[in-house]
Amino acid sequence: MTSPDGKYLYTSPPNWPTPPGFVPPEGWLPEPEWGPAPHGWEFWRPVVAPPPPPPGVTGPPPPPASDASTLSEDRRRRRKMIPVLLVLLLIAGGAGVYLKNKHDKDVRADKARAAAAALQASTAAAAKEAAHQAAVAKSNADHAERVKRKDDVRQLQDAILKDANSRISKGELEGPAATEVICTPVGGGSTDDLTALTGQFQCTAVNTHNADGTQSGYRFSGTINYNEGNLSWHLGS
Helix, strand or coil: CECCCCCEEECCCCCCCCCCCCCCCCCCCCCHHHCCCCCCCCCEEECCCCCCCCCCCCCCCCCCCCHHHHHHHHHHHHHHHHHHHHHHHHHHHHHHHHHHHHHHHHHHHHHHHHHHHHHHHHHHHHHHHHHHHHHHHHHHHHHHHHHHHHHHHHHHHHHHHHHHHHHHHCCCCCCCCCCEEEEEEEECCCCCCCCCCEEEEEEEEEEEECCCCCEEEEEEEEEEECCCCEEEEEECC
């Protein structure tokens, strides 16, 4: 603050907490705790006049822009920035929506691929298990069929043995009585050939054991129908 005549400007020492623009009234004294002013401190300093205007320029220089004009300019700048910010927000929001949709689509695609792979693996495992079960079932069925066919051959041998001894007891054939019947497959008669529907056998009702270890007896021809389980035979080849 300047002196009443405007020629001097009061300046407080740096260690005195006076408010800005303070001018000491008449009789004013600083607080003791403020301490003394620096040595040689000038309290009243001459006011320096502003430099003259350049040649050709009349009048004082224009005053600095007021706070109100500066504030108005800031508001105009902020208003201009609002549309730009809105556009940036829209772009960012659109990019966020796109990325979210793409992420969701990728997640759904991954889940679909995983489900398809799991289904394929499950189907393959089920097919493999079904093939295994089918192979086991066929193996069991084939074994059961071979056992049945061997039993059919034994029944044929028993039937021929009974018939041969009946003929011997009736005098149609000469004794002694037969003790066993041996049948040999002669065409489609193998019990292991499950494709054959019938078996042909050459059978011998043995009633003589020779000294050289051979056997002899009466020849019979036998037939087995494996599908129907029928047995037939006759004397002779």
